[in-house]
Amino acid sequence: MSDDEWVYDEVTGDWMPASELAEKEATRAAATAASDEDAVVVRDAVGNVLADGDAVTLAKDLEVKGAGHTLKRGTLIPSIRLTGDAQEIDCKYPGIKGLVLRAEFVKKR
Numbered sequence: 001m002s003d004d005e006w007v008y009d010e011v012t013g014d015w016m017p018a019s020e021l022a023e024k025e026a027t028r029a030a031a032t033a034a035s036d037e038d039a040v041v042v043r044d045a046v047g048n049v050l051a052d053g054d055a056v057t058l059a060k061d062l063e064v065k066g067a068g069h070t071l072k073r074g075t076l077i078p079s080i081r082l083t084g085d086a087q088e089i090d091c092k093y094p095g096i097k098g099l100v101l102r103a104e105f106v107k108k109r
Contacts, residue, residue: 005017005018006018007021009021009024011028040082040084040085040086041086042082042086042087042089042103043086043103044056044059044103044104044106044107044108045059045103045104045105045106045107046107046108048107048108050080050082050089050103050106050108051082052080052081052082053079053080053081054079054080054108054109055076055077055078055079055080055108055109056076056077056080056089056091056106056107056108056109057074057075057076057077057106057107057109058071058072058073058074058075058077058101058105058106058107059073059105059106059107060073060105061073062101062105064096064099067095067096069095069096071093075093076109077091077092077093077101077106078092079091079092080106083100086103087102087103087104088100088101088102088103089101089102089103089106
């Protein structure tokens with residue numbers, strides 16, 4: 001048995017030596033940093049970072065292909081979803097199914 005101090009790991013719910021916990025936390029921090037680097041950052045027309053669930057307004061009139069509908073400047077889109085592409089966002093709008101907008105045409109509200 002070692003003279004190392006035992007501490008409680010809140011993530012796993014186990015007691016372990018402090019040196020072992022420090023190693024695990026360093027590994028977790030490195031994994032978190034790597035996943036943050038892989039995340040796509042989506043910015044709106046003025047440079048604000050967009051996230052899932054944000055409300056946006058249109059910065060320009062947009063003709064919706066296939067719907068025969070024009071969305072006017074200032075139209076509120078209440079909730080968006082990020083697609084993994086830095087320039088495209090998935091939106092829901094009444095009367096238009098599968099609406100995908102370019103991030104350069106919206107402003108975060």
